[in-house]
Amino acid sequence: MDFMQLGDISPDQIVFWQWGWISLNATIVFTWGVMAFMVLGSWLITRKLSSGPELSRWQNVLEVLVGGMRNQIQDIAQEDPGSYLYFIGTLFLFILISNLLFIFPGYIAPTASLSTTAALAICVFAAVPIYGILSRGVLGYLRQYVRPTPLMLPFNVIGELSRTLALAVRLFGNIMSGMKIAAILLAVIPLIFPVVMQALGLLTGTIQAYIFAVLAMVYIASATRAQKEKERENNPEKGENS
Amino acid sequence: MDSISLIGMASIISAGLTIGIGAIGPALGEGRAVAQGLASIAQQPDETNSITRTLFVGLAMIESTAIYCFVVSMILIFANPFWDHVIQAGG
Numbered sequence: 001m002d003f004m005q006l007g008d009i010s011p012d013q014i015v016f017w018q019w020g021w022i023s024l025n026a027t028i029v030f031t032w033g034v035m036a037f038m039v040l041g042s043w044l045i046t047r048k049l050s051s052g053p054e055l056s057r058w059q060n061v062l063e064v065l066v067g068g069m070r071n072q073i074q075d076i077a078q079e080d081p082g083s084y085l086y087f088i089g090t091l092f093l094f095i096l097i098s099n100l101l102f103i104f105p106g107y108i109a110p111t112a113s114l115s116t117t118a119a120l121a122i123c124v125f126a127a128v129p130i131y132g133i134l135s136r137g138v139l140g141y142l143r144q145y146v147r148p149t150p151l152m153l154p155f156n157v158i159g160e161l162s163r164t165l166a167l168a169v170r171l172f173g174n175i176m177s178g179m180k181i182a183a184i185l186l187a188v189i190p191l192i193f194p195v196v197m198q199a200l201g202l203l204t205g206t207i208q209a210y211i212f213a214v215l216a217m218v219y220i221a222s223a224t225r226a227q228k229e230k231e232r233e234n235n236p237e238k239g240e241n242s
Numbered sequence: 243m244d245s246i247s248l249i250g251m252a253s254i255i256s257a258g259l260t261i262g263i264g265a266i267g268p269a270l271g272e273g274r275a276v277a278q279g280l281a282s283i284a285q286q287p288d289e290t291n292s293i294t295r296t297l298f299v300g301l302a303m304i305e306s307t308a309i310y311c312f313v314v315s316m317i318l319i320f321a322n323p324f325w326d327h328v329i330q331a332g333g
Contacts, residue, residue, distance in 0.1 A: 009320040075292065166306050173309035180316065211302040214295065 009176070011108045012115060031110040034098045065093070069213075076214065077221045084220065087127055091120060092213035099175060099205025103198060109205075112175040114168065121168035124216045125160070132223030141223065167215060174208045245328050253322050257315035264311025271304045 008014060011026035018024070045058040055063075069089045073081040095111055102109045110116045132141040145156045178201040185194045279297040283290050 009316055072295075075295070169313060170302065170306040170309055173306075173313045176316070177309070177312055207298065208302075211299060214299055215302070218299070 010113045010115075011110065012113050014108070026108050027110050027113040027116055030098070030108055031116060034094065034101065034110065037101075038093065038097060072214070073217055076217045078225070084131075084217065087123075088213050088217050088220075091123070091216055092209055095120070095171070095212055096206060096209035099209055100202060102175075102179070102201060102205065109175050109179065111171055112179050114172045117168040117172040120171070120212070121164045124167060124219060125164040127216070128160075128219050128223045131220045135224040144223070163215075163219065167212065171208055171212055174204055178204055246332060249322070249324050249328055253318045253325060257318040260311050260315040260318070265308050268304050268308035272301055275300055275304060 011030070014026040015023050016026065016029060042062070045056075045062055048056070049059055050056070066085075066089070069092060070081045070085060073084050073088060077084060098109050098111050101107050129141060132144075145153055178197075182194055182197055182201065185197055275297065279293055282293050286293075
């Protein structure tokens with residue numbers, strides 16, 4: 001059972017239910033499905049946590065995930081993960097789960113729609129100045145736009161916008177191409193070979209989730225980091241410890 | 243030749259050319275990047291983690307140019323605005 005026709009370029013075009021101008025398309029349905037899955041799953045797992053030597057297997061899974069994300073953020077930002085973990089971790093888990101569930105028949109990854117990926121990229125676009133201003137103040141954050149010279153101002157602004165576009169189109173293009181290739185192969189060679197491409201789709205989905213999260217972290221870190229380097233130059237002993 | 247077949251022909255040919263030519267550059271670039279990354283890992287196995295991470299992020303950056311070409315060719319084939327316009331005007 002496959003809802004997605006060969007001619008549809010985005011799950012936005014598959015409308016399940018329509019009433020007046022309100023329409024319920026596949027993107028919305030599966031986004032809420034993934035959200036419900038994540039919330040229910042986390043609630044069920046964290047309902048009975050234990051700190052003793054006897055761990056339930058699912059608590060172990062979550063601990064490995066969160067610990068791995070903390071380590072990665074620590075490596076990239078060179079500071080305590082702290083509040084980055086909530087934002088980056090949410091992005092990573094949402095994209096990862098919505099990509100991986102695509103092995104189930106009938107499921108359409110919401111990340112194969114440009115609307116979802118654009119929304120995620122806009123979240124990153126908004127988070128960069130928020131984290132930057134929180135750590136460096138408004139003036140300190142705005143000053144980085146006129147570095148190294150004020151002549152670079154337009155290029156910095158364009159760079160900020162184009163990397164948001166790139167973030168959205170990269171994720172959309174990868175996931176959409178995976179689904180499209182699977183659909184085309186089903187029409188050409190329906191036996192066995194599409195399974196190989198589906199397995200490749202799992203790999204691509206994981207890597208794309210990882211890359212989205214890492215790039216978001218790199219952008220945030222570049223907006224917050226310069227301040228800390230200056231502090232380190234001013235008083236080296238204190239900077240090394242922190 | 244009427245405009246429907248003209249637009250259809252131009253869209254399909256240019257979609258093929260877009261993805262065909264657009265894949266050359268990223269393929270060469272990714273090949274060079276991976277070769278260099280493997281050489282670095284062979285020289286400094288201790289730094290494998292950070293090399294691999296940077297390599298993946300770089301590969302995603304390089305690959306995104308090919309993805310842009312792919313998206314453009316998909317739009318040309320499946321969601322071509324000129325095609326829709328001509329179909330509506332004709333029908």
